[in-house]
Amino acid sequence: MNTLQNGLLLASLCTAVGVLPFVPTLLTRLRGPRVGQTRQTLSDASVQCENFRRLIENDFASLINLARKNGTIRSANDHGQPFIVLGFQSNLVELLAPGSKRLRSCVIASGHLDIPGELICDREIFAEGQINVAPHAVVKSLLSHRDIAIGPRARVTRWARSDRRLDVAEGACIKGWASAGIEIALARRACFQKVLAPQIRFGRQQDQTGPRHNTDTTGRFEPPVRSGTRPGNGHDLQIPAGHAVKEDLILSGVLVIGDGCHIIGQIRAEKGIRIGADVRIDGAIHANGGIEIGPRSCISGPVVSNGKITVAQACVFGSTDEPCTLSAETIMIGEGCVAHGTVHALCRGEVIAERNAP
């Protein structure tokens, strides 16, 4: 072996020694995010939820009845995955060893279920009664026939489905898909990703201090029509406050809508849309840039952005009869807002506190 070969051998040895502590990090990086929610897993969440519901109905119905009579059952399925079926009077805390912080069993409760604080639950959780998640707990998936209450700074990492009402306390986070049969209420500073319900309430509901929407518009605004070299109504457009527009607005720049306007038609602006206070829009909104919506605005169509949607206080999206969708990479929504339908933040959604609201 000559000096060159020795040198190469030493160089590779030194590199191997240098890289050695980073091997677990590199492996994690190559494996990709395991906990993080991709768009695919989000779309699969509803399917997973329904599969879990079917599993409970088909495989666990008799065990739940047995647990109601005889008390808690602990066992494992054919694949060796452990599960706990809690009796009517049983409490999950009693089953946990002192100091244990992780629960790898699937939990099925025949009554109400209280998940203790700071516990990390790796498997699905089902309760026929209400589920209360204590502060700082981390749970993977929740399914309840009744209400679900998620405590302050608790986290749901995959999905949560309540057949009635889902309450998310201040600072809690639903990373994934959340759905409720009647209503979802998100407190301020709560984070979300995809929430679906006939009614979704954000933060404290305020008393109405001003007009929800101004129907007394001062006049009709006729947007300039430019076609050919520029799409639709030109590059940028500003609609003065208090005007009504009964036309579709398509722009290649920024659209600014003044306070108290009433737009009947679809809106599309490439670079962004700024909507003032007390605006009513009967139609869809789409922007490649960001969308800013002023306080007390009322929008009856879908709002879609490829960037960020910022919503001020007390806005209303859709109605119970006509649900709509808000979709963007990031959604920051003020307190007092109500949405009917779906709110989907692809990266991050948060209810912003009143003092931080735009």
Place this chain on the structure above:
Amino acid sequence: MKSTQAQQRSHRQKHLLRELLRSNWRGVAETIAMLLGLTLASGLLLPFMQTFWTFALVQMTSLLGAENPGVGLVPVFQGQWERLQVPTLHYLFPAPNHHDWLINLGGATVTFLLAGLAPALLRVPLRVLSVLHVFCVVLGGLGTQVATDIAPHAKSLATLTLCLILLMPLLLALTHSIIEPRAPHRAWVCALCSGYLAFSLPFKLIGHMVLLDLLGPLAMPTLFLLFGPALDLLAVVAIYAWALSWQQEAV
């Protein structure tokens, strides 16, 4: 008014600390005992580490066929604590010539220009590295007009690694013990970090010597800044992060 609030806050903090110590005195005592034990163990193992360092360096330099690279142990503090020794290498690099300047400055420029083709994650680090290298080469090179010995560079590297090895129980007692209740795991993480640092030291010194032989002494400051203590800290953070991902007891 403000002073009253500050006093109340200070009182609350003291009360909180007292309560914390009272409720966790067993854990605190265990952590302190472990800190003292592991530091003592590091000190007792130091002669074995020194033997390994000398042996590894002699073997590797002989493999390289370097002309009389003086391998030996030198005390960290002259005249005090003579047993606290670190390995060093004596290898004389000639004064930087035009070739060294061209390689270093040209390499930095090419790296800066080609950083745009790299993945998004690496672009900024590569550009920062290039700019830093140019600064180091210009500032360091102007003061390096004579032949340079690697010995002070190697001694500094080894001293900082030795400090990190000896301080590792303290660092982990202040951080890891808060989130990891299991004592064996904490001891194992400390042993892993210290063991890796001790094991990698001769490889690091030889790696530096080879790189300096290729790039010239102008690259010495950049090598020290990026692949010296910073690399050690990164390695410790990587091992620590891996240790945090170890599964905890489950029901």
